[in-house]
Amino acid sequence: MAAFAALREEFQLASEYPAAAVADAEAAIASLRLPDADATRVDFVTIDPPESTDLDQALHIERDGAGYRVRYAIADVPAFVRPAGELDAETRRRGQTIYAADAKVPLHPQDITDDAGSLLADTVRGAFVWDFRLDADGDVTDVGLARARIRSRAKLNYAEVQAQIDAGTAVEPLMLLKEVGLKRVALERARGGASLNLPEQEIVPTDEGGYRIEAAAQRPVEDWNAQISLMTGMAAAKLMMDGGIGILRTMPPPDEKSLRHFRRQTQALGRPWDGAMAYGEYLRTLEASDPRHLAILHAAAALFRGATYTPFDGALPDNPVQAAIAAPYAHTTAPLRRLVDRFVLVLCEALANDGDVPGWVREALPALPGLMAASDHLAAQVERASLDLVEAALLVNCVGQEYDAVVVSGSKPAASDDGQGPGNGNGRPSQPLDRIASSQNGGRPQAAGKPFGTVQLSDPPVTARCEGEMESGTTVRVRLVTADIRKRLVLFERV
Numbered sequence: 253m254a255a256f257a258a259l260r261e262e263f264q265l266a267s268e269y270p271a272a273a274v275a276d277a278e279a280a281i282a283s284l285r286l287p288d289a290d291a292t293r294v295d296f297v298t299i300d301p302p303e304s305t306d307l308d309q310a311l312h313i314e315r316d317g318a319g320y321r322v323r324y325a326i327a328d329v330p331a332f333v334r335p336a337g338e339l340d341a342e343t344r345r346r347g348q349t350i351y352a353a354d355a356k357v358p359l360h361p362q363d364i365t366d367d368a369g370s371l372l373a374d375t376v377r378g379a380f381v382w383d384f385r386l387d388a389d390g391d392v393t394d395v396g397l398a399r400a401r402i403r404s405r406a407k408l409n410y411a412e413v414q415a416q417i418d419a420g421t422a423v424e425p426l427m428l429l430k431e432v433g434l435k436r437v438a439l440e441r442a443r444g445g446a447s448l449n450l451p452e453q454e455i456v457p458t459d460e461g462g463y464r465i466e467a468a469a470q471r472p473v474e475d476w477n478a479q480i481s482l483m484t485g486m487a488a489a490k491l492m493m494d495g496g497i498g499i500l501r502t503m504p505p506p507d508e509k510s511l512r513h514f515r516r517q518t519q520a521l522g523r524p525w526d527g528a529m530a531y532g533e534y535l536r537t538l539e540a541s542d543p544r545h546l547a548i549l550h551a552a553a554a555l556f557r558g559a560t561y562t563p564f565d566g567a568l569p570d571n572p573v574q575a576a577i578a579a580p581y582a583h584t585t586a587p588l589r590r591l592v593d594r595f596v597l598v599l600c601e602a603l604a605n606d607g608d609v610p611g612w613v614r615e616a617l618p619a620l621p622g623l624m625a626a627s628d629h630l631a632a633q634v635e636r637a638s639l640d641l642v643e644a645a646l647l648v649n650c651v652g653q654e655y656d657a658v659v660v661s662g663s664k665p666a667a668s669d670d671g672q673g674p675g676n677g678n679g680r681p682s683q684p685l686d687r688i689a690s691s692q693n694g695g696r697p698q699a700a701g702k703p704f705g706t707v708q709l710s711d712p713p714v715t716a717r718c719e720g721e722m723e724s725g726t727t728v729r730v731r732l733v734t735a736d737i738r739k740r741l742v743l744f745e746r747v
Contacts, residue, residue, distance in 0.1 A: 255641055255737050256354040263634050265350060269361045273342040277361045280332040280339070281368045286378045287328070289400035295425065296325055296402050298371055299477055302409040305366040306349070306358070306588045310379070310404045311480060313428040319393070320386040320432055324484055325402045327371055328378035329587035330598050332364050335612035344619075347627020349589040353455050353463060353638035358589075365588050373407040380597045382484050390435025395487045397604040414473045433476020436483060445578040446532030447475075448556070450549050451540050453713060455642050463642050467713030469540055481585045482577060488600050489580035493572065495603040499563040499592060499617055501583050505575040506531070506555040517551045521725040531555065532578070543658040544725035546708065550660040551724070561592060561624050563617035591627070592620050640740035643714045647735035647742055654731050654747055655709050662724040663703035707744060720746030 260267070296310035310325040333340050343359055350357040358365045371377050383396035416422035417430050440447075451467045458464055485501070492498025506514075511527065518525040518534075521544045525534045535552060538545040556576055561583075562569045574581040584600065587593040595613050602609045707718040707730055718730050734743040 255645070255740075256352065258738075259634070259637055259641060259740075260352060260355075260357075263630065263637070265352060265357045265634070266346075269358075270338070270342055272338040274361050274363075276334060276337045276339040277332060277364055280334060281363060284331060284368070284378075286376065286401045287399040289398055291323070291325070291379075291381055291400040292376060292403040294323055294402065296323070296371075296404045297406045297408050297425070298373070298404050299408045299410060299413055299473070302411075305370060305372075307371040307404075307407065308586045308588045309481065310371045310402060311425070311429070311477070313425045313432055315428070316385060318388040320384075320390070320428060322382075322384040322386060322432065322480065322483075324382040324384070324480055324585070325371065325379035325400075326382070326484075326585055326593075326597060327369050327588050328380060328399060329360070329364070329369050329594050331378050332360070332369055333594065335610070343591055343594075344623055347591050347623050348631060350627075350631050350634050351638075352634055353642055354457075359591060360588060369588055371402070371404050373404045376401055376403050378402075380601060382487065384483065384487070386432065386435075390432055390439055392483065392487060395491070395604070397491075397601050399601060410471050410473055410477075414471045417473060429473070429476050429480075433473075433479045436479035437475065440479070440482075440578070441530075441533050441536070443578045444530040444532050446530075446535055446555075446576045448535060448549055448552055449538075449540065450546075451713075453639060453715070455638060463645070465639065465642055465646065465713050482581070484585050485581045485583060486577070486579050488582040488584040488596055489572070491600045491603045492582060492596075493568055493580060495599075495609075496568070497565045497603075497609055497614065497617075498582065498599055499561055499596060499620055500569060500572055501559065501574050501581050502562045502569065502571060503556070503559040503573075503575045504571060505573075506557075510554050510557075514551060514555060517724070518548055521548055521551075523548060532576070543727050546658055547660050547662075547725035550706075561621040563620060565614060565617060590624075592624050595620065637740055640742070641737065643712075643716065643742050644735045644737045644740055646712045647714065647732055648737055651732050651735055654729055655744075657707035657709050657718070657728055657730045657744070659705050659718075659722045659724050659726050659728055660708050660715070661706040662722045662726070663705050663720070714742060716742040716744055718744040718746060722746055 294312050296312045298307045298310045300307055308327050312323045314321050333343065346359050349359045371379065379400060379402045381398055381400045381402065384392055385394040387393050413426055417426060449470060451469050453465055453467045456464055456466050489500055515525055515527060523544060538549055540546050540549060572580045582596050583590060584593050584596040587597060595616055599609055599613050702719050703721050704717055704719045705722045706715060708715045722728050729747040730744040731747050733745050734741055
C-alpha cells in the first residue's frame with residue numbers, strides 16, 4: 253500500500269541499514285567468541301508472539317527447597333557492538349526498534365536481531381544469565397548474573413502455553429511460571445504497583461495480503477511472564493543503586509490534582525474509588541469488557557505520566573522509583589530492541605561480579621536519556637499513525653454505516669464530574685504502561701466549538717473521534733462520517 257510507504261517517508265524511517273554499520277556487525281559475528289561458562293544443560297524456553305524472531309529472553313524455573321530458582325537468560329547483544337564503532341553509532345541514532353504497520357525498522361541489523369543475537373531454539377547462544385533464588389512467597393533472596401552459553405529447547409507462544417497450563421499438561425517449569433507469577437503479582441499488590449490492563453490493539457497481516465486490527469485482553473500467562481521481566485528490572489536497579497552508578501527508568505507518582513479528578517470520574521461512572529485502596533489494586537478490580545470500567549481505565553492513563561530515564565554516577569537520584577511499579581526499576585531485558593538495555597546489562601554484570609564498570613558505559617550514561625526520549629517519541633508517533641492508517645483502510649468503504657460503540661472519553665467525562673482536571677484523552681491502549689499517557693490526544697484534529705468525544709468499536713476494534721454530546725462509560729449508536737486513508741482520519745458522529 254502506497255500509504256505505508258508515505259508513512260515511512262513522513263517519519264524518515266530508514267529503509268536500509270547503513271553499509272558501514274552492517275560491515276561492523278558482520279565482522280563481530282564472524283569473530284564472535286561465546287562465553288566460557290556453560291549453561292546449555294538448563295532447559296530454557298522462550299515465550300513470545302508466534303511471529304517473533306527477535307528473541308531477547310529465555311526462561312527456566314525449578315523448585316528450590318520451599319522456594320524457587322528462576323534463571324532468566326537475556327541475549328548477549330553487547331558481544332556484537334564494538335564501543336565507538338559504526339554499529340554503536342547507528343544504534344544510538346535509532347534508539348529502539350520502530351514498528352510500522354507493514355514492517356519493523358530494527359535497532360540492529362537483521363543478521364543480529366533475527367539470527368546471531370536471537371535466542372533461537374536448538375541453537376547455542378551467548379547470554380547474560382540472571383540467577384534468582386526466591387523464597388516461598390516469591391520474594392527474591394539472592395541474585396547472580398554472569399555471561400554464559402545457553403541453548404533454548406523450544407520457541408513457545410502465549411496461546412499454547414496458556415492452553416497447556418490451563419489443561420494441566422504443561423511441563424513443570426511452565427506450571428511454576430504460573431505459581432511464581434501469581435506470587436509476584438501478590439507482591440506487586442502489596443507494594444502498591446499498578447497496571448492498566450487495557451486490551452491491546454495489534455496490526456496483523458491477513459492471508460489476502462491486507463491488514464486487520466486485533467484487540468484482545470492480555471492472557472494471564474503474559475502477566476506472569478511480565479512479572480519475571482519486572483523482577484529482573486528491579487534487581488538491576490538494586491545492583492546499580494548499591495554500586496552507585498547506573499540508569500533507572502523512573503516515573504513520579506500521580507499528583508493530587510490528577511488523583512482528585514480521577515476519584516470524581518470513578519464516582520460519576522458508578523465505580524467509586526475513595527483513595528483508601530491503593531489505585532493499583534483498584535485498577536485490578538476493573539474489567540475492560542464493562543463499558544464503564546473501560547472508560548475508567550482510559551481515564552486512568554492520566555495517572556501514568558512523566559516516565560523518563562535517570563542516570564547517576566555517585567549520588568543516587570532524589571526520586572529513584574518507577575511509580576507504576578512502586579519500586580526502583582531499570583530496563584534490561586530487551587537489548588535486541590532497546591538501546592539502553594545493552595548498557596544496563598554490561599554495567600550490572602560488572603557490579604554483580606565486583607568488576608570494573610567499562611569506561612564506555614560510564615561515558616554513555618548522560619546521553620542515554622535524550623537518545624531514548626527521542627526514540628520513544630518517534631515510536632509512539634509511528635505506532636499511532638500506523639493504527640490510524642489501518643483503521644481508515646478498514647472503514648474506507650463503510651461511510652454512512654452505523655455501529656454500537658462505547659464512549660471511553662465523552663464531551664463531558666461523566667454526568668456528575670465537574671470537568672476540572674486533565675483534559676479528555678484519546679490515547680492508545682497499545683502503548684507500554686510507562687508511556688501510555690504520552691499518547692493522549694492521539695494526534696487527531698479537533699474542531700473548535702463542536703462537542704466531541706472518543707468512542708471504541710468492538711468490530712472492527714477501532715478507537716476514534718466522535719462528534720456529539722455523549723457521556724463517558726455509556727454505549728451509543730454512531731455513524732461513520734469520514735474514513736480517509738491519506739489523512740489517516742476516522743470520524744464518527746452520534747446518531
